[in-house]
Amino acid sequence: MARRRQIYEGKAKVLFEGPEPGTLVQYFKDDATAFNNKKRGTITGKGVLNNRISEYLMLRLGEIGVPTHFVRRLNMREQLVREVEIIPLEVVVRNVAAGSLAQRFGLSEGTPLPRCIVEWYFKSDALNDPMVSEEHITAFGWATTQDLDEMMSLALRINDFLCGLFLGVGIRLVDFKIEFGRLYNGDDMQIVLADEISPDSCRLWDIRTGDKMDKDRFRRDLGGVEEAYQEVARRLGILPEGGPRDLKGPALMQ
Numbered sequence: 001m002a003r004r005r006q007i008y009e010g011k012a013k014v015l016f017e018g019p020e021p022g023t024l025v026q027y028f029k030d031d032a033t034a035f036n037n038k039k040r041g042t043i044t045g046k047g048v049l050n051n052r053i054s055e056y057l058m059l060r061l062g063e064i065g066v067p068t069h070f071v072r073r074l075n076m077r078e079q080l081v082r083e084v085e086i087i088p089l090e091v092v093v094r095n096v097a098a099g100s101l102a103q104r105f106g107l108s109e110g111t112p113l114p115r116c117i118v119e120w121y122f123k124s125d126a127l128n129d130p131m132v133s134e135e136h137i138t139a140f141g142w143a144t145t146q147d148l149d150e151m152m153s154l155a156l157r158i159n160d161f162l163c164g165l166f167l168g169v170g171i172r173l174v175d176f177k178i179e180f181g182r183l184y185n186g187d188d189m190q191i192v193l194a195d196e197i198s199p200d201s202c203r204l205w206d207i208r209t210g211d212k213m214d215k216d217r218f219r220r221d222l223g224g225v226e227e228a229y230q231e232v233a234r235r236l237g238i239l240p241e242g243g244p245r246d247l248k249g250p251a252l253m254q
C-alpha cells in the first residue's frame with residue numbers, strides 16, 4: 001500500500017495517513033513482542049485475526065454507547081480509525097490475579113480479585129511502561145482529574161461488557177490493557193477508546209480447561225499460539241465453524 005504516507009511503525013501495527021483528514025489506517029502486523037521488546041517473534045495470521053477481533057469488539061462496545069476510534073475495516077489487515085491525541089497511559093483492568101499483579105503481591109495466578117482493579121501505566125518503551133498513580137498523571141499533565149474520571153468509568157463499563165461477552169463464549173476475561181485518546185470537535189473534547197482490543201492485549205482463559213488463549217502462549221513459549229488466536233475468533237463467530245481452514249479465504253477477505 002505504497003500510496004499512503006506512513007506515520008508510525010509500532011511493535012504490532014503500522015499507522016498510515018487515512019483517506020480523509022482526521023483519519024488513520026491501522027495496519028495489523030504478525031510481529032509479536034513481549035517483555036518490552038526483549039522477546040520478538042512472528043505469529044502467523046495474527047494481524048488478520050486481531051484486525052477482525054478488534055473490529056468486532058469495538059463495534060459491540062460502540063453499540064452500548066462506548067465511544068471508540070473505529071470507523072470501518074478496510075481489508076484483511078487494515079482498519080480505518082479516527083485520528084486521536086493518544087493519552088500516554090496504558091489502562092489495565094484486572095478481574096483475576098495474573099502477570100505482574102500476581103508477582104508483585106505474591107498471589108497465585110488465577111486468584112479471583114475481591115473486585116476489579118484498574119491500574120495506570122505511563123506509555124514509554126524507554127522507561128519500561130512504569131506504573132503510575134493519579135498523582136503522577138495529573139502532576140505531569142498527562143491527563144486531568146476529569147479525564148481520569150472519564151477513563152475510569154469507561155474502563156469499568158468496557159470491563160463489565162467484555163466480561164459478559166467473553167463468558168458467553170466460554171472465556172474468562174482475566175485482564176486487559178486499553179488506550180484512550182482525545183477527539184476534538186470544535187470546542188468539544190471527547191475521550192474515546194483507541195488502539196486495539198485483541199488477544200495481544202487481553203488475558204483470556206478457557207472457562208472449562210483454564211487454557212490460555214492469548215499472548216501469554218507466546219510470552220511463555222507454550223506453543224499453539226496461532227491456534228489460540230483462531231479459537232478466540234471462532235468462538236466470537238468471526239471464523240466459520242470449519243475453523244481457520246483458510247485465513248486467506250473469502251470469510252476473512254470481505
Ligand SMILES: Nc1ncnc2c1ncn2[C@@H]1O[C@H](COP(=O)(O)OP(=O)(O)O)[C@@H](O)[C@H]1O
Pocket residue numbers: 008009010011012013014015024069081082083084085086179181194195196
Ligand atoms: N486512533 C488513533 N490515533 C492516533 N494514534 C493511535 C490511534 N490508535 C492507536 N494509536 C497509537 O498507534 C500505535 C499503534 O501501534 P502499536 O504497534 O500498537 O504501537 P506500540 O509499539 O507503540 O504499542 C500506538 O502507539 C497507539 O498509541
Ligand SMILES: [Mg+2]
Pocket residue numbers: 010011012
Ligand atoms: Mg501497542
